[in-house]
Amino acid sequence: MNDTPALRIESLQVAYRGDEGERLALDDLSFSIARGEAYGLVGESGSGKSTVAMAIARYLSSNGRIVGGRIEIAGRDVAKFERRALREMRKRELSLVYQDPARALNPTLTIGRQLTESFELAGLRGTRALDAARAMLRRVKLPSPERALSSFPHQLSGGMQQRVVIAMALAKEPSLLILDEATTGLDATVEAEIIALLQSLRRESDTALLFISHKLPLVTQLCDRVGVLERGRLVEEGAPAQLFAHAEHPYTAALLACLPTLGRTKRDGPLPTLGDAQAYDDEQAHDADERGGSDALRAVEAGLRAMEAAGRGGGIGGGGGPRTNAPILNVTGISKAYRIGTDTLQALDRVSLDIHAGETLGIVGESGSGKTTLAKIVSGLLPADSGTLTLDGKPLPARVERRSRAQIAAMQSVFQNPHNALNRAHRLHTLLGRAVGKLARLRGRAREQRIHELLDAVKLPRARLSARARELSGGQQQRVAIARACAGQPRMLICDEPTSALDVSVQASILNLFVELQQTRQVAYLFISHDLAVVRYIADRVVVLYRGQVVETARADDLFARPCHPYTETLLGTTSAPRRTPTSDTPTQHGCIYASHCTVSLGLQCEQRVPADIEVGDGHIVRCHLFGPRQAHPRD
Known part of the structure; x- marks a missing residue:
C-alpha cells in the first residue's frame, strides 16, 4: 500500500507583485490530502483559495511567484519540475475544473471534438475515444449526449458547459482532481448527481479531490476534511460536520x-x-x-x-409580497426554439407569467430548462419565435434596439459575472456617469448628484469613484453593476444568477441590498437562481421551469412547504425517489414532458395526453395529471 499523500503542501508562501511591491497571498500554508480523500477549502473572496489551485498546477499569473515552501504531488516537488515534466504531470496526474466553463472550452470546436481529444490523450483512438466521450457525458448526466457531441459550446447552457468540462477532467482518471468553484453554475439536482459521481470516482480510482467552494453545505456532503482560509492562512481545519457545527475560530x-x-x-x-x-x-x-x-x-x-x-419592525410584509392590481410585466405564450444541426431544441414552450411592483418572482429549474433564454427574451437581447410581452399594459418590442428610452430605463439587467458586464479599464465615475446620462438624461450638477445617490444606495464610498473596475473586489463590482442598472430608476430588474459567483459573506450583503432597494423603491425582480436557499430567502412567488415549460407556479411559502409537481419535489429534495432513467434522450412529443422521468407516472395518460394547468390552492398552479379540479394533494 502506498502511504505517500496525493498532495502535500508545506509552509507554502505565494506573493504577487503590484505597484507597491510584493504582497503575500498565501502565508505559511500547510495541509495534505491522502489518496482517495476529499479535502474542502473554504473562505471568502481574496482569502487565497484560487491561488492555492494555481500554485499547485504552476499556473500562477506572471506577477505571482512561489516565495517559499514545498508542493508535492505523489511525493515529487512540483516547484522543481522542468517544463516537460510539468506538462506530463498535468497530462497524466492532475486535472483542474474552474468556475467559468466558457474559458475552458474552445468556441470553434464541437464538444465531441474537444472531449474525444481528452480521451485520445489518455491513449484511446477513433471510435473507442468517441464511445468513451459519449459514455462520460452520460456519467455527468448531460441531457441528450448525442446532440451535445455535435454542438458548439455557445449552444449549451452554462450548467451544461460545466458538465462537459467536468467530463473532460475525469477522462484521464487523474490521481488529483482540483475543483475550483466547479459546481457554481449547476442546479441542485445536477449538483447532487455530480457529487455522487465524484464520490464514485474516489472509490473506483482512488482519486484525491481538492474541492474549493463557497457552498459550505456541499463541502459537508462531499469532503472528509475541510480547511478554512482567511487572508492566506489556514485558521481552522477538521471534519466538516464537526467544524461547521462547533466552529472554534470567529472567522x-x-x-x-x-x-x-x-x-x-x-x-x-x-x-x-x-x-x-x-x-x-x-x-x-x-x-x-x-x-x-x-x-x-x-x-x-x-x-x-x-x-x-x-x-x-415587521420586516417586509405579507407572505405573497406586495401586489398591485395591474402587473408591470406580462409574458404571454412565449416560445423559442434553437436549431442545432438537423435537430431542433425547444428552449421555451408557451411560457406565461407576470410580475407586479415590489415583487420578486423567482425562476428555478435545472440547467437547460430555459431560464436564461427567458431572461434574454424579456430583456430584448433575443427575439421569441412567438408570444407577446407587455410593459405597464403596453406592447414591448421584442428587440431592445426598438424599445423606447423609457422602456429601456424601466427594465434593466444584472448578470452573474460583473467582471464581464463592466469595462475593467473604466473608472466608476465613467461607468455610472454614462448610464445616468443615457437612461436618466441628466447633465451637470444633477448628473453628479445622481451618481452620488447611486453609490450611497449600494453602500459604496464616494471616494471610490476614481477607482477602476478592475481594482474592485467581486462583491464591489456587483454593487457597481446594480448601481448602473438603477441609473434610470428602473421599475424592474432582471437578475440572472446575480449571486452565484460570490462567496457567502458577499452574497449576503448583495441580497440585503436587493431587499433594501425593493423596500425603498418598490423595484420588482425577475430573479433567476439555482440556489434554492437564495430563492427561498428573496422570492415572493416562484415559477418552476422544466425543459422550457412552466410546470408549477406558487407563492414561495406554499411551494417550499408543499411542492406538488413530481419534478418540483425532486428539485427541492422533498422526495427520496430518484428520477427514472428514460429509454430515450428525447422527451415525449405528445404527453407530459416529464413523463419519461416521473416515478409516479400514470402510464399512457401521462405519455399521450398533455396535462392541463390545475389550480390546487390560492395562486398555486401545477401542470400534472395527478391533480384534478376536485382533487386534494394526491399524497395527502
Missing part, C-alpha cells in the same frame, strides 16, 4: 452566519455580513490572529442585532 463562525438557510426569508430581516463592502478586501489585509477575529465577531453580532430589529 469560521462569521462565514457560517452569512448563509441563508432554506427556511429563512427576507421577512425575517437582513442576513448578517462580514462588515461593510471593504471589510475583508485584500488591499487592507493584516494578520487575523493579532485581531483574534474581533472584526468578524463584531460584524456578525451587528448583523444579528439588525435581524432582531427588523423582525420587531
Whole structure:
C-alpha cells in the first residue's frame, strides 16, 4: 500500500507583485490530502483559495511567484519540475475544473471534438475515444449526449458547459482532481448527481479531490476534511460536520452566519455580513490572529442585532409580497426554439407569467430548462419565435434596439459575472456617469448628484469613484453593476444568477441590498437562481421551469412547504425517489414532458395526453395529471 499523500503542501508562501511591491497571498500554508480523500477549502473572496489551485498546477499569473515552501504531488516537488515534466504531470496526474466553463472550452470546436481529444490523450483512438466521450457525458448526466457531441459550446447552457468540462477532467482518471468553484453554475439536482459521481470516482480510482467552494453545505456532503482560509492562512481545519457545527475560530463562525438557510426569508430581516463592502478586501489585509477575529465577531453580532430589529419592525410584509392590481410585466405564450444541426431544441414552450411592483418572482429549474433564454427574451437581447410581452399594459418590442428610452430605463439587467458586464479599464465615475446620462438624461450638477445617490444606495464610498473596475473586489463590482442598472430608476430588474459567483459573506450583503432597494423603491425582480436557499430567502412567488415549460407556479411559502409537481419535489429534495432513467434522450412529443422521468407516472395518460394547468390552492398552479379540479394533494 502506498502511504505517500496525493498532495502535500508545506509552509507554502505565494506573493504577487503590484505597484507597491510584493504582497503575500498565501502565508505559511500547510495541509495534505491522502489518496482517495476529499479535502474542502473554504473562505471568502481574496482569502487565497484560487491561488492555492494555481500554485499547485504552476499556473500562477506572471506577477505571482512561489516565495517559499514545498508542493508535492505523489511525493515529487512540483516547484522543481522542468517544463516537460510539468506538462506530463498535468497530462497524466492532475486535472483542474474552474468556475467559468466558457474559458475552458474552445468556441470553434464541437464538444465531441474537444472531449474525444481528452480521451485520445489518455491513449484511446477513433471510435473507442468517441464511445468513451459519449459514455462520460452520460456519467455527468448531460441531457441528450448525442446532440451535445455535435454542438458548439455557445449552444449549451452554462450548467451544461460545466458538465462537459467536468467530463473532460475525469477522462484521464487523474490521481488529483482540483475543483475550483466547479459546481457554481449547476442546479441542485445536477449538483447532487455530480457529487455522487465524484464520490464514485474516489472509490473506483482512488482519486484525491481538492474541492474549493463557497457552498459550505456541499463541502459537508462531499469532503472528509475541510480547511478554512482567511487572508492566506489556514485558521481552522477538521471534519466538516464537526467544524461547521462547533466552529472554534470567529472567522469560521462569521462565514457560517452569512448563509441563508432554506427556511429563512427576507421577512425575517437582513442576513448578517462580514462588515461593510471593504471589510475583508485584500488591499487592507493584516494578520487575523493579532485581531483574534474581533472584526468578524463584531460584524456578525451587528448583523444579528439588525435581524432582531427588523423582525420587531415587521420586516417586509405579507407572505405573497406586495401586489398591485395591474402587473408591470406580462409574458404571454412565449416560445423559442434553437436549431442545432438537423435537430431542433425547444428552449421555451408557451411560457406565461407576470410580475407586479415590489415583487420578486423567482425562476428555478435545472440547467437547460430555459431560464436564461427567458431572461434574454424579456430583456430584448433575443427575439421569441412567438408570444407577446407587455410593459405597464403596453406592447414591448421584442428587440431592445426598438424599445423606447423609457422602456429601456424601466427594465434593466444584472448578470452573474460583473467582471464581464463592466469595462475593467473604466473608472466608476465613467461607468455610472454614462448610464445616468443615457437612461436618466441628466447633465451637470444633477448628473453628479445622481451618481452620488447611486453609490450611497449600494453602500459604496464616494471616494471610490476614481477607482477602476478592475481594482474592485467581486462583491464591489456587483454593487457597481446594480448601481448602473438603477441609473434610470428602473421599475424592474432582471437578475440572472446575480449571486452565484460570490462567496457567502458577499452574497449576503448583495441580497440585503436587493431587499433594501425593493423596500425603498418598490423595484420588482425577475430573479433567476439555482440556489434554492437564495430563492427561498428573496422570492415572493416562484415559477418552476422544466425543459422550457412552466410546470408549477406558487407563492414561495406554499411551494417550499408543499411542492406538488413530481419534478418540483425532486428539485427541492422533498422526495427520496430518484428520477427514472428514460429509454430515450428525447422527451415525449405528445404527453407530459416529464413523463419519461416521473416515478409516479400514470402510464399512457401521462405519455399521450398533455396535462392541463390545475389550480390546487390560492395562486398555486401545477401542470400534472395527478391533480384534478376536485382533487386534494394526491399524497395527502
